[in-house]
Amino acid sequence: MNWLSHGKKHRSPLFLSCFLASVTLSAVMTTSVKAEEDRLVGIIPALKAEKPFKLGVTVVHLNDDFYKGIIYGIADEAKRSGVDVVQVSVAGAYGNVREQFAQLEALKSIGADVAVLAPAAFSGFDPIIKSLKSSGMKVASVGIPVDSKNIDFGVLQDDTYIGKLMADAVCKSPVQPKNVAMIPGPAGAEWVRLRYEGFKAEAKKCAAPVSVVEAGFGGGIDLQEGLTKASDLMLRNPEVNFIYTPQITLGMGAVQAIRQQHRTASVVSSAMVKRAVPMIEDGKMLAVVSEPGIIMGRLIVQYAIRAMEGKPLPNLAPAGTDGLNYAHYNVPNKVLDKSNVATHPFETYEIAPAAWKVPAMQ
Incomplete structure (x- = not known):
């Protein structure tokens, strides 16, 4: 017999109601904490920035949920973590490298501390990335790779x-x-x-x-x-x-x-x-x-916080791995078919809420 059943003869109904309510609240709080942790699906612990900094991002296009998911992940994680997203830019299509060069230069002019790049082409970006680095910015690669040894870190997929x-x-x-x-x-x-x-x-x-x-x-x-x-x-x-x-x-x-x-x-x-x-x-x-774009976006913010504060960047594959010249993390991928598509948690991994709007897009 446990202590609760042993004490039933001496406890009022009000006591039991309060006890059960506290147990229920505890369960709800535990579930809430677990949901908070789950946004990063156990890859790294969530940190809040000790000092706010400015982050800007340029992606190839917003024609599908992949890049929208990345932007949503960045924006939502930044809001939770004390990071200011100052600009979101879109190149428009693969091959539009000149447009992205201008967008990256704009990030320098508005004082961004971190530039996040999903490149419109694999090659040709190293000079502009080197220029951003020389101005004191950190540069991160997201979603797809870029041919540069001057990237601070990347969150990609294999x-x-x-x-x-x-x-x-x-x-x-x-x-x-x-x-x-x-x-x-x-x-x-x-x-x-x-x-x-x-x-x-x-x-x-x-x-x-x-x-x-x-x-x-x-x-x-x-x-x-x-x-x-x-x-x-x-x-x-x-x-x-x-x-x-x-x-x-x-x-x-x-x-x-x-x-x-x-x-x-x-x-x-x-x-x-x-x-x-x-x-x-x-x-x-x-x-x-x-392709879990939302997770990629969240991880970019978390790694940016660590990079800005000089903290370790856990789980990154070293430069030279996968043919890339910078440290990076490859998110896990999952095959969806008839057996699992009906239960897949899209909102956690790749699809932004329907009511969400892309912030400060140019």
């Missing part, structure tokens, strides 16, 4: 691994034979190349042979691009029963092409959006890799 995850989904499919049409994505984007090569390398390891129909890099990453290229590939290669795209918008365009041609085929892609859920559930999309 794009080769993402390609391998997509190939593994095809390998595990019971569908035979396996004939994959490849829509590589835009030219000049390193993440596109890495996913493409990762997919092809892993496909060669499949127990069942995988036939790959290749196409050239180029074009954009919109729905029409995916629709047009998938339609053309399927018309010229009637044996195709899988389509690879490196990014979800292209993937949804490919699904439209499959429907228009009344084909029995499925798509593998990356960067999950809620519009893709029914496509996964009805089998038009075999699998989509989750």
Whole structure:
């Protein structure tokens, strides 16, 4: 008999009500604390800035939930942590490096302490990054890699691994034979190349042979691009029963092409959006890799706090790892398919609240 049951004869109903209320409150507080901790999904402890500092960010575009998730993660984590987000800029498209050069220079002129860059191209940024560093700024890389040894730290993902995850989904499919049409994505984007090569390398390891129909890099990453290229590939290669795209918008365009041609085929892609859920559930999309942009944004702020205060940056892979010349952390990726897409916590990992607005965008 425990102490509570032993004391029941001597306790009033009011006492028991108060006790039960306190237990309930304690449980609620514990759940609240756990939810607070969960925003960083256990990767690093959350810190608040000892002294406020200014952070600015420039990303490639805001056409999908990936970059919106990064910006939301940065903005929300900054608000929680005492960091001032002074500017959010958008290059507009892959290849718009001049626009990003101007946006990075603008961050210097408004006195930002940390510049966060999701580059519109892999190469060409080292001189401007070096210039920012010489002015006393710290520069971080987010989402996709950049070819520079002057980056202080990066929060990225292993794009080769993402390609391998997509190939593994095809390998595990019971569908035979396996004939994959490849829509590589835009030219000049390193993440596109890495996913493409990762997919092809892993496909060669499949127990069942995988036939790959290749196409050239180029074009954009919109729905029409995916629709047009998938339609053309399927018309010229009637044996195709899988389509690879490196990014979800292209993937949804490919699904439209499959429907228009009344084909029995499925798509593998990356960067999950809620519009893709029914496509996964009805089998038009075999699998989509989750790219947790919100977590990336939160981690950028947490690492920026540590960098500004001269504290250790835990869990970073050293420079030279993954072919990058700066220390970085690769967020974990998860494959979403029919078995788990209905229960995936989008709001934690990649999709900003519907009512949220991008702050101070230029």
